[in-house]
Amino acid sequence: MRDLCYSYGDRVALDALALDVPRGSIFGLLGPNGSGKSTLLSILIGRRQAASGSVSVFGLPLAPRLRARIGIVFQEPSLDPNMSVRETMAMQGRMFGMKRARAASETERLLDRVGLLDRAASMTTTLSGGMKRRLELARALLSGPELILLDEPTLALDPDSRQALWQHLIEASAAGCTLLLATNDVHEAERYCGLVALLDHGRVVAQGAPADLKRDLRHDAVRIEWSDDPAADALAMGAWPGVGHVRLAGRTTHVTVDEASPFLTRVFQESGDRIRAVQIEESTLEDVYFQLVGKGIAPRADGESEVAPQ
Amino acid sequence: MMQQLDAVLALVTRDLRSFARSRSQLYSSVLFPLMLLAILGTGVSEGLDPKNIHDYVTFLTPGMIAMTTVFSSTFSSASYYQDRDSGILKVFLASPHSPRIVLLGKTLSAVIIGAAQGVIVLAVASAIPAIHFQWQYGVLPSLLLSIFAIVLLNFFLSGLGQLLASKIRSMQGFHLVMNLVLFPFLFFSGAFFPLDRLPEWLKILGRLNPLSYGVDMMHLALYADGRSGYFGLPLDLAVLTLLAVAVFYFGTSRAVSPDQ
Numbered sequence: 149m150r151d152l153c154y155s156y157g158d159r160v161a162l163d164a165l166a167l168d169v170p171r172g173s174i175f176g177l178l179g180p181n182g183s184g185k186s187t188l189l190s191i192l193i194g195r196r197q198a199a200s201g202s203v204s205v206f207g208l209p210l211a212p213r214l215r216a217r218i219g220i221v222f223q224e225p226s227l228d229p230n231m232s233v234r235e236t237m238a239m240q241g242r243m244f245g246m247k248r249a250r251a252a253s254e255t256e257r258l259l260d261r262v263g264l265l266d267r268a269a270s271m272t273t274t275l276s277g278g279m280k281r282r283l284e285l286a287r288a289l290l291s292g293p294e295l296i297l298l299d300e301p302t303l304a305l306d307p308d309s310r311q312a313l314w315q316h317l318i319e320a321s322a323a324g325c326t327l328l329l330a331t332n333d334v335h336e337a338e339r340y341c342g343l344v345a346l347l348d349h350g351r352v353v354a355q356g357a358p359a360d361l362k363r364d365l366r367h368d369a370v371r372i373e374w375s376d377d378p379a380a381d382a383l384a385m386g387a388w389p390g391v392g393h394v395r396l397a398g399r400t401t402h403v404t405v406d407e408a409s410p411f412l413t414r415v416f417q418e419s420g421d422r423i424r425a426v427q428i429e430e431s432t433l434e435d436v437y438f439q440l441v442g443k444g445i446a447p448r449a450d451g452e453s454e455v456a457p458q
Numbered sequence: 459m460m461q462q463l464d465a466v467l468a469l470v471t472r473d474l475r476s477f478a479r480s481r482s483q484l485y486s487s488v489l490f491p492l493m494l495l496a497i498l499g500t501g502v503s504e505g506l507d508p509k510n511i512h513d514y515v516t517f518l519t520p521g522m523i524a525m526t527t528v529f530s531s532t533f534s535s536a537s538y539y540q541d542r543d544s545g546i547l548k549v550f551l552a553s554p555h556s557p558r559i560v561l562l563g564k565t566l567s568a569v570i571i572g573a574a575q576g577v578i579v580l581a582v583a584s585a586i587p588a589i590h591f592q593w594q595y596g597v598l599p600s601l602l603l604s605i606f607a608i609v610l611l612n613f614f615l616s617g618l619g620q621l622l623a624s625k626i627r628s629m630q631g632f633h634l635v636m637n638l639v640l641f642p643f644l645f646f647s648g649a650f651f652p653l654d655r656l657p658e659w660l661k662i663l664g665r666l667n668p669l670s671y672g673v674d675m676m677h678l679a680l681y682a683d684g685r686s687g688y689f690g691l692p693l694d695l696a697v698l699t700l701l702a703v704a705v706f707y708f709g710t711s712r713a714v715s716p717d718q
Contacts, residue, residue, distance in 0.1 A: 212554055220552050222548055225544070226545030227545070227546065228472070228541075230475070242468035245461035
């Protein structure tokens, strides 16, 4: 992708975005909601036309026929409520021009792999959230795509379902499939993606292997548990020299700092009697993102807030 | 080409299967016009005793068939919104086919469902003793002509449904507009009363109304015992065919907004 631009009216979604996704990689597009991830995926499947710039997939310009080599798992549910599991797969096979015998045998194999073979005759409405996601993945894999686009594939899944889904994705990757994943789940991106691109307002602010990005950061992350409300402390710490990102969740603060030792010395000097526990953690991509953009990636849970650096 | 045809066929099969599984839609779409035929037809012919219309129940039958196609094509076109809301439309549009193939499959299925319902009403009506079809061109030619009229009407209405769907974001709005547009059209199409004795301004509206030509074709095939009809068969065929082809073409060629 080169100099890709797209706008929704006055709001710029992609701003001269440039990106290379190597074949066979698990590539994460990491950014907060509205950073342009989903827009980029919708351009790749031809749903939207970029206002300017160029895109090529497998070295070829985008064309409907190219979509035969691309599978997609959408962010929102995308199953037909009037179809059974097997009918869903058969429909996909026909839409992708597969021979019926091959589609049928692949369906059996994939449903078996994602643990839905015994539910093949069930209507999609009777499946759990995790099962639906697995079916959507099996459907995306049916035609043997070389590239799979995944838009927040594990959103709203329980931990077991997440793990199961990732297991299947890793298998697909091992079979040579390129995975391009849009997510705002930092931990998932760090754990599973070989490469990530950090997006902000439709621009790539950094890209590379998660470990390399974090190495460049050279920050420590300190987690402090307080005996009472640390809101005022968090605000004060945000103004200290060497302090980056301060996140507040209940009575816990998560702080990135240039060096943990002088920071902790000062914290204990000023508020030592109110500290219950301290833990020095490895920095995350969230910290990298904060360092580069000045805000976080993941949507804040209830009660969580951020303190901007002074 | 074969892959595109198979994709269209797959989409049509899927919509037909969904329709067959929706028993309430299946039964109500056939029972409602028959019920109206029995109640309105008997009520008007016995209660009002219209002097100008010989055998009102038989006269009303082509109108009820036209009404069936109006309702069924509206419901079938609305399945576009159901597919959009369930997310499956995005999946179809992410296939290697152009949006036009997807719209063609969906619109053709609406045509088939609407035509099948119209033909069922026609078949049931022809078996009712109180309805006396004239079959003035002979039974088979008249039957084929009325089926042709039903099919043309459905091509026109399903295409119109797609055109409206490109402009209207919500299914509720779509139903509202379809009813607002098509219900009045039904009333001055000759479905409920003959156009030839209406005031001039209603006659003009009747001439501008595409449904009038379909109803007239069916009146010629099933009811009339003279050959002329209101517009005459050549004009009915010419206008309805032209409209059906044009509206179906533009309806299936419309752009599919990524946000709709």
